[in-house]
Amino acid sequence: MLGAEGKTDLFSSKDSVEERRKSPLSGGKQPAAGSRYPEYGFGPERYYSPPTAPKPTADSNTPCSFIPYSPSGSIYAPSSTARYPTSLHLGSVGFSPSAGPRGHFSPAYQLGQSPGCLYAQYSGSGPALGSVAIRANGTATRAHVDLCNRPLWLKFHRNQTEMIITKQGRRMFPFLSFNIAGLSLTAHYNVYVEVALADPNHWRFQGGKWVTCGKADNSSQGNKVYIHPESPNTGAHWMRQEISFSKLKLTNNKGTNQSISRMIILQSLHKYQPRLHFMEVTENSVEEFNTDPKTQSFIFPETQFIAVTAYQNTDITQLKIDHNPFAKGFRDNYDSMYTTPDNDCLTPSPTNSSRAHQIVPSARYTMQPVLQDQFVNNFTQKRFYNSERAVPQTSSLLSPQTEDGASQRWFVTAMQHGTSGSTSHKLDLTPYEGDYSSSLLPYGIKSLSMQSSHGLSYYPDSPFSDMANVWGPRAAYQRKMTPSLPWSPRPSPTAGFPEDSDKVNPQFEDEVTGGGLTSSWAETQPSSLSLVKNDSYTPVCKRRRLSLNGPSTEDSPVDIKCEDIVSVASGSYCKEAPSSKGMASFYSFYTSY
DNA sequence: ACGCTCGCATCAGGTGGGAAACGG
DNA sequence: CCGTTTCCCACCTGATGCGAGCGT
Numbered sequence: 001m002l003g004a005e006g007k008t009d010l011f012s013s014k015d016s017v018e019e020r021r022k023s024p025l026s027g028g029k030q031p032a033a034g035s036r037y038p039e040y041g042f043g044p045e046r047y048y049s050p051p052t053a054p055k056p057t058a059d060s061n062t063p064c065s066f067i068p069y070s071p072s073g074s075i076y077a078p079s080s081t082a083r084y085p086t087s088l089h090l091g092s093v094g095f096s097p098s099a100g101p102r103g104h105f106s107p108a109y110q111l112g113q114s115p116g117c118l119y120a121q122y123s124g125s126g127p128a129l130g131s132v133a134i135r136a137n138g139t140a141t142r143a144h145v146d147l148c149n150r151p152l153w154l155k156f157h158r159n160q161t162e163m164i165i166t167k168q169g170r171r172m173f174p175f176l177s178f179n180i181a182g183l184s185l186t187a188h189y190n191v192y193v194e195v196a197l198a199d200p201n202h203w204r205f206q207g208g209k210w211v212t213c214g215k216a217d218n219s220s221q222g223n224k225v226y227i228h229p230e231s232p233n234t235g236a237h238w239m240r241q242e243i244s245f246s247k248l249k250l251t252n253n254k255g256t257n258q259s260i261s262r263m264i265i266l267q268s269l270h271k272y273q274p275r276l277h278f279m280e281v282t283e284n285s286v287e288e289f290n291t292d293p294k295t296q297s298f299i300f301p302e303t304q305f306i307a308v309t310a311y312q313n314t315d316i317t318q319l320k321i322d323h324n325p326f327a328k329g330f331r332d333n334y335d336s337m338y339t340t341p342d343n344d345c346l347t348p349s350p351t352n353s354s355r356a357h358q359i360v361p362s363a364r365y366t367m368q369p370v371l372q373d374q375f376v377n378n379f380t381q382k383r384f385y386n387s388e389r390a391v392p393q394t395s396s397l398l399s400p401q402t403e404d405g406a407s408q409r410w411f412v413t414a415m416q417h418g419t420s421g422s423t424s425h426k427l428d429l430t431p432y433e434g435d436y437s438s439s440l441l442p443y444g445i446k447s448l449s450m451q452s453s454h455g456l457s458y459y460p461d462s463p464f465s466d467m468a469n470v471w472g473p474r475a476a477y478q479r480k481m482t483p484s485l486p487w488s489p490r491p492s493p494t495a496g497f498p499e500d501s502d503k504v505n506p507q508f509e510d511e512v513t514g515g516g517l518t519s520s521w522a523e524t525q526p527s528s529l530s531l532v533k534n535d536s537y538t539p540v541c542k543r544r545r546l547s548l549n550g551p552s553t554e555d556s557p558v559d560i561k562c563e564d565i566v567s568v569a570s571g572s573y574c575k576e577a578p579s580s581k582g583m584a585s586f587y588s589f590y591t592s593y
Numbered sequence: 594a595c596g597c598t599c600g601c602a603t604c605a606g607g608t609g610g611g612a613a614a615c616g617g
Numbered sequence: 618c619c620g621t622t623t624c625c626c627a628c629c630t631g632a633t634g635c636g637a638g639c640g641t
Contacts, residue, residue: 164608164609166622166623167622167623167624170607170608171607171608173607173608204620252622268621268622269621308621309621309622309623310609310610310621310622310623311609311610317609317610320608320609321608321609324607324608324609325607325608325629325630325631326606326607326608326609326628326629326630326631327607327608327609327628327629328608328628328629328630329608329609329627329628329629330608330609330610330627330628330629
């Protein structure tokens with residue numbers, strides 16, 4: 001059930017967006033380039049949803065004006081608009097057996113309606129939204145989106161994700177990052193994220209729990225949309241790499257003049273649901289915002305969060321500290337993290353977790369399910385992508401991408417029903433319980449944790465910039481290209497790199513098919529990783545608050561192992577690199593820090 | 594001489610903690 | 618009074634510029 005959440009299919013095909021807009025920082029027109037990914041998709045019969053969505057209201061200030069199709073469920077429509085019944089939720093009414101229960105790449109569930117509110121009774125039973133966009137020519141275009149860092153999102157979601165909002169704007173963490181497939185290669189799209197109220201309540205953190213406290217302030221004004229700076233761009237472009245919104249900032253400053261392009265204005269203590277939109281545009285309609293372009297929208301319930309000006313739940317705080325590189329200075333020392341009661345999954349090794357995350361290659365290229373973290377590591381890319389872009393998707397017995405899908409459970413631990421009190425808003429992860437023991441590495445592997453280090457790129461932007469160095473113009477343009485005017489000529493990233501299709505597609509295919517990972521390397525990798533840890537770890541005590549929720553130990557072993565798995569998987573990734581030079585770099589890297 | 598790579602230093606910006614300020 | 622917001626701090630990452638070293 002939960003497995004379907006990682007992948008969502010559009011639920012709204014033809015959507016009139018009130019604030020249809022073009023990015024001022026548009027990318028350029030790009031000749032149709034070979035897509036790295038074929039138009040993967042599933043039969044329309046499985047994802048069909050009403051192609052004709054109701055026209056949105058003209059209330060541009062209302063997030064819900066973007067929501068043409070109510071079954072999106074998780075978005076709360078302020079009473080003022082009253083377009084969306086609060087009882088809507090995502091129902092799991094369809095299941096794709098062909099895709100298999102593979103977690104990240106699990107089949108999408110068809111969107112359905114059923115009693116209950118998604119936001120009020122989040123069961124996680126049918127988060128994936130499916131639908132089919134009907135093209136003008138009558139042929140259905142199927143697009144589906146993967147939430148790249150879904151495992152990390154799930155970690156946060158278990159504790160009710162909180163996002164800091166500040167006057168100057170605070171980046172989201174985890175940030176939104178997607179992979180999409182199924183777009184028209186040549187069609188142009190604007191990609192943007194909208195953050196809408198997820199429910200009608202005002203929330204308060206009380207007694208270690210998030211509880212509702214009155215009604216939400218529906219009068220919220222201000223920008224709720226963040227347009228991806230590379231918009232507009234071709235479907236080929238969007239499908240080529242992760243679509244990252246790492247620069248998206250959240251603010252509570254309604255007076256900010258940056259809000260339109262860079263910030264989304266939210267209200268503290270309100271629950272929000274980010275939504276991804278792909279708006280197909282045509283050259284002729286670039287400046288015509290009154291046209292009615294096709295818009296495909298996606299919702300990932302696990303990205304729901306409560307906006308706060310200060311963290312309330314210390315578990316969330318710890319998760320942020322453990323996973324956000326910019327908060328590395330707040331990380332506790334290794335020993336305490338493994339001896340204190342709260343060394344649960346939320347606080348895996350500051351070292352291994354971060355390194356593991358860093359070492360994770362772009363989810364785009366393979367280990368997405370394994371790599372539960374946000375980051376794409378430029379270190380990894382620098383050292384491995386150049387020698388073998390086809391990454392080790394195939395690498396490891398540790399990969400969650402096992403065909404049986406059990407590995408997915410690695411990244412999802414049991415709900416802590418008693419801890420946050422917001423269980424009703426959490427994904428029901430129980431289906432993932434019980435399989436840890438059979439699929440996880442020995443705890444001892446913890447020793448393989450790697451010291452988090454510096455100089456690593458966490459955000460997709462950087463990785464790509466590094467890839468630029470390694471892959472040449474194809475990747476280089478990703479970063480070096482400056483936001484250009486709409487439709488400005490842009491090099492075709494794939495045109496000059498015919499190998500892309502050869503190397504990347506197979507990977508993607510592997511993802512889809514649940515390509516297995518070789519296990520041989522896993523037996524050897526630990527030693528090197530252990531060495532790393534021993535050499536690099538330096539205990540540092542930092543202040544740390546204790547969670548009001550108390551230790552959540554039930555799943556800690558799982559997460560710990562999970563982290564380790566990532567580390568090991570990363571190692572496998574390294575080993576996969578055919579270049580001995582790359583390996584040398586790898587080892588020197590770890591021994592030097 | 595020129596171009597390239599590498600390492601270092603610097604700076605901008607992101608992070609959560611904690612105390613003070615604010616407001617109902 | 619209490620909950621929330623704001624501000625400042627130390628710490629960290631990442632981008633950039635510069636110079637040294639090396640090869641052509």
